[in-house]
Amino acid sequence: MPTVSLEVNGKPVKAEVEARTLLVQLLRYDLGLTGTHVGCDTSQCGACVIHVDGRAVKSCTMLALQAGGTKVVTIEGLARDGKLHPMQAAFKEHHGLQCGFCTPGMIMAAVDMANRIPNLDEKTVRHELEGNLCRCTGYHNIVQAVLAGAKAMRA
Amino acid sequence: MADTGIGASVRRKEDQRFITGRGHYTDDLNRPGQAYAFFVRSPHAHARIKSVNTAAAARSPGVIGVFTGQDVAADKLGSIPCGWGVTQKDGKPMNAPPHMPLAADKARYVGDQVALVVAETYNQARDAAEKVVVDYEVLPASVDLAATAKKGAPVIHDQAPNNVCFVWGLGDEAATKAAFAKAHHVAKLNLVNNRVIPNAIEPRAAIGDFDTGDDSYTLYVTSQNPHLARLVISAFVQIAPESKLRVVAPDVGGGFGSKIFIYAEECVVTWASRKVGRPVKWTAERFESFLSDAHGRDHLTHVELALDKDGKFLGLRVDTTANMGAYLSNFASAIPTYLYGTLLQGVYTTAAIYCEVTSVFTNTVPVDAVRGAGRPEATYLIERIVDVAASDMGIDRAEIRRRNFIAAIAFPYQTQVALQYDSGNYGASLEKALTMIDYAGFEKRRKEAAGRGKLRGIGLASYIEACGIAPSQVVGSLGAGVGLYEAGQVRFDATGNVTVFTGSHTHGQSHETTFAQIVSDYLGVPFEKIEVVHGDSGRIPFGMGTYGSRSLAVGGSAIVRAMDKVIAKGRRIAAHLLEASEADIEFKAGKFSVKGTDRAKTIGEIAFAAYVPHNYPLSELEPGLDETAFYDPANFTFPAGTHVCEVEIDRDTGVVAVERWVAVDDFGRIINPMVVAGQVQGGVAHGVGQALCEAAVYDKSGQLLTGSYMDYCMPRAGDLPSIEVDTTVTLCTHNPLGVKGCGETGAIAAPATLINAIVDALAPLGVKHIEMPATSQRVWQAIHSAS
Ligand code: FES
């Protein structure tokens, strides 16, 4: 089996994987990083969003081997030194989650969104969340959380 | 206590683990020695299984075992039951054909489980499944809901001639006929309640784990009701006695009804774990969720409303054909009957009601409860026909509702369809909602939109629902196979911390927070010192689980009853310690004190004394402070309210933009307003999805055409507006908290609200009705066939 080397949440990782192994499978099943979720098989729900070299990627859409040499950050790596990332804190403060299953992907997508777009407004957030499904919240509080989290990231 | 007690928008205890990726959903769990399962599913909607050849699959790399319907039969597993026996109009029982965990004789829908492959890795199981050779004799399928009961349609079960499960009636047929005979006007409508697919974002999963040491099983499963799963898998499927089966439902990523049911997959992996002597894990891929999670709704209805000359409702007649799919799921028969017909009074004084439901089998995925379950269907038809009547008679839509509301002073109110409403004030929610949206100013906004080339419409729906299911003796007399109480246990430890064990299950509802608020408020224990435990039949005395917005009304009430017992015992301990008579002890804000004195003991001190009983009335009282209560409600609860929304339709594309949404609901006492608003918003989005874009579509041969997120349209953030939420309050009169329930009302109110708004927008073109989902194509066609 081929080997892949990459950095995950700041730590070097080396793993043997079948060529068909998806990046999300490597994270969840080989590395035990189960915070990244799988909600679909057609790259639409966004439960699996992580950061690869600083950009949001649906980890179900990438082969583990394609991630060789990259720096990956998952939801587990977002909080630093026991302190929540402002986007995580905003999701809690604004009740942006219910069952929590879409949440890691939402937060990772939201951080990327805030990094890319300086002045987010409600309409833009709603449009940008096109690739993330939530069945619980009706998105209302997710949108509030993303707006507040983005603001806190700039502060 | 005010900031963490009842009524405070306390931030959630459960969030920390979810926002940091440390939740424990079923697929996150792994058992030592675990093997992986993949199911072979029928590619045909209806086919005789002539043989299943597993030899090549068994030789495939990594394969540990391959199992078929014959193996299930050889081990004498039982059928997965339908737990609600409906008595037909003619007095006969419904036709309830068996549903074996793996099909042996026939496959009855695309996705039906035919065989199971267990292997060392998931990929090996999946690869080997392709080598299972099933010799099918393909049979003609019966897929069309309108035609399945007609002569000549292919018969799906020998036990159900004509594919009819039951014909059921409710209400007074003769009185309704008489009401129509004296009507000034009769409004009529045919409508479709479209079939929806639940789509919790977490796919179903199960790990069966047989312990060869003590012959016991543990099942980890995505369930809304682990105890019910244990009961069914033990008593009906007969895999193991309840004492030898523990069911754990850890973090669950949304249910919406779909995880109430006990599915073939979890039965089979439990059984298979013994066959292979290893834990067996199965996790659905999304395509399997589409093909095997119970679908919802799927009604064809003809409704007629009789009115007098002033627009008062004299009679309502409803004729519905309801789809059961290929097998009866656990609660399938209750949905279009006792959760539907019984709601047809709505919030109105309609004098006579009759409803007849024909429930039928088709070669499609089984149909059962999805968020709202029966009540969205009832609300949709009532609120649509009320709008049709208003338009026919030229009466304002808010005004016709006002004229027919059950008055705030008329409670308790006995309906024509078996329920007794305990409290409500329907006018109050309507007026508040109309004010919030500026109903009076709408025509100006319509005009302004028309100036921009847009069709603007406003729609409202005044719904009611029955939840907090339910008094066990009532549901028992109506055919339920189980009681519907709930269990709660409140345990102090010696250091004054409290653990609350509840039979309710939280999969988004926020019980870990809201139940702790109640306990903190009642017992005066700091919120941080309270832990809520749920989802494990091995830790919790018993439970009926979470569905039908019952957790707070029934599960919360059980906890209150357990706290009453804690306080009663604490009072006796305090009397001893304070050397006072029990009658002189009062309990307030966490302290037992002797009336009229400053002598007192905190509940923490009482707990310590109970666990370290050195100075303790041991001859009269057991040590410990740990009480359990079972609460069986006296009645359903009846949340009600009015939703109003405004839409704008683009004439060129038919695209409907939902511009505003106002929800005013009466949930009784509110524990956590933040959580309640979130539940309403989520429910509204679910209902908007049904009304605007969601639909399960089958082709004639029974292939599901909407089997992925490419083809099944889920509502996205951009499809929805901000959802403005407010409440009015009348307390529930029969539970100790005065609460009603809020989890489903959005999904109940939204479809009618939205379709009423769309029809209003299109009304100037002469459009009188549009079917759900009102996709842009359908709306565009309506615009173009009208003009
Ligand atoms: S799992 Fe759904 S988009 Fe990746």
Ligand code: FES
């Ligand atoms: S919080 Fe449950 S799917 Fe988003």
